Amino acid sequence: MSAMLETSGLTMRFGGVVAVDRVDVKIHEGELRCLIGPNGAGKSTFFKCLTGQYKPTSGTVHLREHDVTGWDSFAIARLGVGIKTQVPSVFDGLTVRDSVLIAARRRYGAILARKRTDEVLGRIGIEDIAGKPVGLLSHGSRQLVELATVVASEPDLIILDEPTAGMTAEETARTAALIRQLNERHAIVVVEHDMQFIRSIAKTVTVFHQGRVLIEDKVDVVLNDPVVRDVYLGKEPIRAAVGRVAA
Amino acid sequence: MNAALKTTWGPIALAALAALAVCWFLPATLELFALINATVFVSMAILALSLALVWGYGGILCFGQAAFFGLGGYTYAVAAINFGDTTGAVPLAILVPAGFALLLGYFLFYGRISDVYLGVITLTVTLILFKFINSTASDIWTIGTAPLGGFNGIPMTPPLNFPGDMTAMLMPDQIFVLAVIGLFLCYAIAKLILASHFGRVVVAVKENELRAELLGYDVRLYKLIIFTVGGAMAGLAGMFFANCVFVSPTMFSLSYSGQIIIWVIVGGLGTLVGPVIGCILLQMLTNWAGTLEVIDPNLVLGAILVIAVLLLPKGLLPTITGLIRRGDRS
Ligand SMILES: Nc1ncnc2c1ncn2[C@@H]1O[C@H](COP(=O)(O)OP(=O)(O)O)[C@@H](O)[C@H]1O
Numbered sequence A: 001m002s003a004m005l006e007t008s009g010l011t012m013r014f015g016g017v018v019a020v021d022r023v024d025v026k027i028h029e030g031e032l033r034c035l036i037g038p039n040g041a042g043k044s045t046f047f048k049c050l051t052g053q054y055k056p057t058s059g060t061v062h063l064r065e066h067d068v069t070g071w072d073s074f075a076i077a078r079l080g081v082g083i084k085t086q087v088p089s090v091f092d093g094l095t096v097r098d099s100v101l102i103a104a105r106r107r108y109g110a111i112l113a114r115k116r117t118d119e120v121l122g123r124i125g126i127e128d129i130a131g132k133p134v135g136l137l138s139h140g141s142r143q144l145v146e147l148a149t150v151v152a153s154e155p156d157l158i159i160l161d162e163p164t165a166g167m168t169a170e171e172t173a174r175t176a177a178l179i180r181q182l183n184e185r186h187a188i189v190v191v192e193h194d195m196q197f198i199r200s201i202a203k204t205v206t207v208f209h210q211g212r213v214l215i216e217d218k219v220d221v222v223l224n225d226p227v228v229r230d231v232y233l234g235k236e237p238i239r240a241a242v243g244r245v246a247a
Numbered sequence B: 001m002n003a004a005l006k007t008t009w010g011p012i013a014l015a016a017l018a019a020l021a022v023c024w025f026l027p028a029t030l031e032l033f034a035l036i037n038a039t040v041f042v043s044m045a046i047l048a049l050s051l052a053l054v055w056g057y058g059g060i061l062c063f064g065q066a067a068f069f070g071l072g073g074y075t076y077a078v079a080a081i082n083f084g085d086t087t088g089a090v091p092l093a094i095l096v097p098a099g100f101a102l103l104l105g106y107f108l109f110y111g112r113i114s115d116v117y118l119g120v121i122t123l124t125v126t127l128i129l130f131k132f133i134n135s136t137a138s139d140i141w142t143i144g145t146a147p148l149g150g151f152n153g154i155p156m157t158p159p160l161n162f163p164g165d166m167t168a169m170l171m172p173d174q175i176f177v178l179a180v181i182g183l184f185l186c187y188a189i190a191k192l193i194l195a196s197h198f199g200r201v202v203v204a205v206k207e208n209e210l211r212a213e214l215l216g217y218d219v220r221l222y223k224l225i226i227f228t229v230g231g232a233m234a235g236l237a238g239m240f241f242a243n244c245v246f247v248s249p250t251m252f253s254l255s256y257s258g259q260i261i262i263w264v265i266v267g268g269l270g271t272l273v274g275p276v277i278g279c280i281l282l283q284m285l286t287n288w289a290g291t292l293e294v295i296d297p298n299l300v301l302g303a304i305l306v307i308a309v310l311l312l313p314k315g316l317l318p319t320i321t322g323l324i325r326r327g328d329r330s
C-alpha cells in the first residue's frame, strides 16, 4: 500500500507554544484512521496544517506525488482533501440544499450536481430539512450539513474533526454507520472522544499528546495501553503522566 | 425553472416595466432643471447599485466606491474632449475604472488583506485621488487637449452625442432615458450574475470564506471579479453624472463615499432594489433640506442614518417586504 498522505517532521509553533511537534504520519489510500488525544494535544492544528489553513513552521506535507506544504487551502481541496472542521464551518445564510449544491457544483456541471446533491442529502439523512436556512439549525444538524457539503465535493480523503460533538446518542450511532459506509469510497481520518464510537469504527489509532504522536497501533493495543489510558482518560493528573512518558 | 422565474426573470421584467414607465412620464412632466436633477439621481442610483452588489452580496465593504465613480467621470470628460466624439468615451469610462478596480482588487484580495484594512485602503485610495485631482490646476496637468482643472474640474465636459455623429448632441430628456436604461441594464446584469453559479459562489464566499475555500473555491478570484464588476458599474454612473453636471474633484470626496454606504444601509443591505430606492429617497430629501437653507443637508443625512440603524436595522426594503409577508399570512 502506498501512502496517500504523508507528513514528515511537521511542526507548527505559535510563539512559544509548539502545537504540533515533529509529527510523522502516513495515511494510506482507503484507510480509516482514528486520531485521539486530550484537548490541546494539537489535533486540530495538525489538520489545519494538512489543509493549508496554517502554513507549517517546518516539516512537509505530501499528498500522493505532490508536495503541498504551504499551499493554499483551495488548491489542496482541489487535489481531493475535504475537511469537516471542529467548529462547524457552514453557510449560515444559505439553505441546506444550496450549501450542498455549491459543494457538488465544484466537481460537476449543473444537472449532475443537482442529482448528486439529492443523493448526498438522502445519504446523510437530511432531506427533510433541505429547504431550511443552515443558520436556524441545531448544532447536531449543522454538523450533518457540513458533513454533507464535504461528502458532496467527493474528496478522496475526508478529515473529520470531532464530527459527533453536540449530537444525540442516536445521531452519533448513525454517524458511525455513515463513516463506515463512506470509507468504502474515501480514506478517512477522524478525531473522536467517544470510546464506544472509536471501538465501533477504528482499525488503526494514532494518539496525539502535547503536539507529538504518543503511540500509533491497532485499536485494542492502543486502548489497552496504560500510558494512553492515563493521559487520555485522565486517571492521573496530566503532568504526572507527562513525566512518565518523558522518562 | 419556476424558481428562476420568481427570483430572476420576474424581477427583471418588473424593473423593465418600471424603467419604461419612468421614461414615459418623467421627461413629459418634469421641467428641464428637474429632469437634469432626476438624471443625477439615476446616475447615483447606479452607484448605489454597484455597492449593493459588491458589499451586499460580495461582502466587500468598499469605502472607495466614489473612486471608480470619479474615474468614470474624468475618463469620460477627458476622452470626449480629446476625441471630439463621445462614442469611444463611454466604453472607456467603464473600462478604466474597471481596470483600476481589477488592479486595486488584485493587491487587496491576492494580498489577503483583512476586511478592516480593506476598508481603510479603499478609503485612502479615494482620498489620494481626491487630493491629486484637486492639485491639477496648473496647465501641465493636461491630458491631450483636456486640462484637468484642479478644484474647478472640467466645466466643458461635453454631453453625449449620437454614436458616431459628433454633431448630433443628445438632449437632456434623451440622456435621462439613457441613464434609466443604464440603471436597468446594471440591475439585470446583477440579477443574472447572482442567479449564475459564479454568483452563488460569490454569496457563499460572503457567508463563509473558509468553507468556500475548503471546498476548493479560490475565493480571491471570485472577490476580484465581483469587485471589478462593481467598479465598472460605478464608472458608468460617473459617466452619466458627468453628463448632467460636469466632473470635479468632489466626485472623489469623502462625502460621496460616505453617502453611498448610507444609501445601501438605509435601503437594505443584501438587496439590489433597496439601495436604489434608498438612494433616490435620500437624495430627494437632502435636496429639499438644502433648499430650506436652515439646516445642513449632511446633518439630515446623518440623522436619518442613525434613525434607520436604530429603527430599521435591516433597512427599508427588507422591513417593508417583511411587513407585507406577515400581512399575507394573517
Ligand atoms: N491560532 C493559535 N494561536 C495560538 N495558539 C494556538 C492556536 N491554535 C491552537 N493553539 C494552541 O495549540 C495547542 C493545540 O490546540 P489544538 O490543535 O486546538 O488542540 P486539539 O484540537 O487537540 O484540542 C493548544 O495549546 C492551543 O492553545
Ligand SMILES: [Mg+2]
Pocket: A043, A044, A045, A086, A161
Ligand atoms: Mg480540536
